[in-house]
Amino acid sequence: DAKTTQPTSMDCAEGRAANLPCNHSTISGNEYVYWYRQIHSQGPQYIIHGLKNNETNEMASLIITEDRKSSTLILPHATLRDTAVYYCIVRVWGSYIPTFGRGTSLIVHP
Amino acid sequence: DVKVTQSSRYLVKRTGEKVFLECVQDMDHENMFWYRQDPGLGLRLIYFSYDVKMKEKGDIPEGYSVSREKKERFSLILESASTNQTSMYLCASIFDGDSGNTIYFGEGSWLTVV
Numbered sequence: 001d002a003k004t005t006q007p008t009s010m011d012c013a014e015g016r017a018a019n020l021p022c023n024h025s026t027i028s029g030n031e032y033v034y035w036y037r038q039i040h041s042q043g044p045q046y047i048i049h050g051l052k053n054n055e056t057n058e059m060a061s062l063i064i065t066e067d068r069k070s071s072t073l074i075l076p077h078a079t080l081r082d083t084a085v086y087y088c089i090v091r092v093w094g095s096y097i098p099t100f101g102r103g104t105s106l107i108v109h110p
Numbered sequence: 111d112v113k114v115t116q117s118s119r120y121l122v123k124r125t126g127e128k129v130f131l132e133c134v135q136d137m138d139h140e141n142m143f144w145y146r147q148d149p150g151l152g153l154r155l156i157y158f159s160y161d162v163k164m165k166e167k168g169d170i171p172e173g174y175s176v177s178r179e180k181k182e183r184f185s186l187i188l189e190s191a192s193t194n195q196t197s198m199y200l201c202a203s204i205f206d207g208d209s210g211n212t213i214y215f216g217e218g219s220w221l222t223v224v
Contacts, residue, residue, distance in 0.1 A: 036213070043114075043200050043215030044153075091211060097168075098143070098204075098213050100153040 004088045009105040012082075018075040020104050022088030025069040031092050033064060035073045037084040038103070044087060047073065078108045113137075116201050116216035123223050129188040131219050133201030139214075141204040142184040143168075144176065146197040147218075153200065159184055191223045 005023040012018040024033065034049040048055055048062045050071075055062045061074040075082050087103040117132035135142065143158040145168075155168030157176040165176050173195060177185040184203075188195055201216040 032211075034213075041218070041220075043202075043218050044213075046212050046214070049212070095211075097155070097158065098202075098211075099155070100145075102150075102152040 004090060004101055006086070006088055006101065006104045008102070009107070011107045011109060012075075012078045014080055014108055014110050015077055018078040018082065018106060018108065020073040020075075020086050020088075020106065021070065022073070023070045024088070024090050027068050027090050028092070029068075031090045033062065033068075033071045034089050034091060034098075035060070035062065036087045036089070036100075037082075038087070039081075039084045044100075047086075078106075080108050080110070082106065083108045114201055114203055114214050114216040116199075116219045118219050119217065120220045121222070123188075123191050123221065125192060125223055127188075127191050127223075129191050129221065129223075131186040131188075131199055131201075131221070133184045133186070133216055134182050135184075135203040135214070136182065137203070137205065137214075138181065139203035139205055140181070142178065143202040143204075143213075144174075144184065144186045145200045145202065146170070146195075147200060148197050156186065156199075188221075191221075193223050195221065196223045197221060 035047040036044040038044040050062045064071045085103040085105050087100050114135045123129050141160050144156045145153040147153050154170050159165045159178040175187045199219045205212045
């Protein structure tokens, strides 16, 4: 699986959009980009994934650049409950060994 | 909703004890994983299994073994617990969907070895 690079930490004001970047410059054509988050003392939770096109669900939006070498997870209106560690991983569909980096620690402040 | 259940949330064990951490998933997933998570080190893969009675070593298998006798259950075994195995342990299983795989995690088991 391709390696990802994320900032160690970020902060965001409550109610504002949180934009979390991820670099995956060695991504292959068949690798999906996945985002998970882990709230303190809990297991990671799936947020969203995509291959080429931008994706949106009830939790977030995923923007993938045209060359697919980077992506951004957008939490449109961050709340205090969004304070968590966010992991970006890339995986080949059908590859069943997910590898997690250290993620980005997002702190949402009042 | 998919559910991955880890039997114990918090455990305290003595050095040298045999420890069993149980994980059950209810969605007929074939692939299951055990990770440990330590501050500053992220999630590290211990063992995984892609079928009943099949197991593969991950990145840090030393001091651990696993058992997968039934598809829904994947157990992590510490044969002789040591203090450096104090950690949070996470079980996960994978759903193979039409557009990719989604990983489902349990809530974690916090193990303290004294």
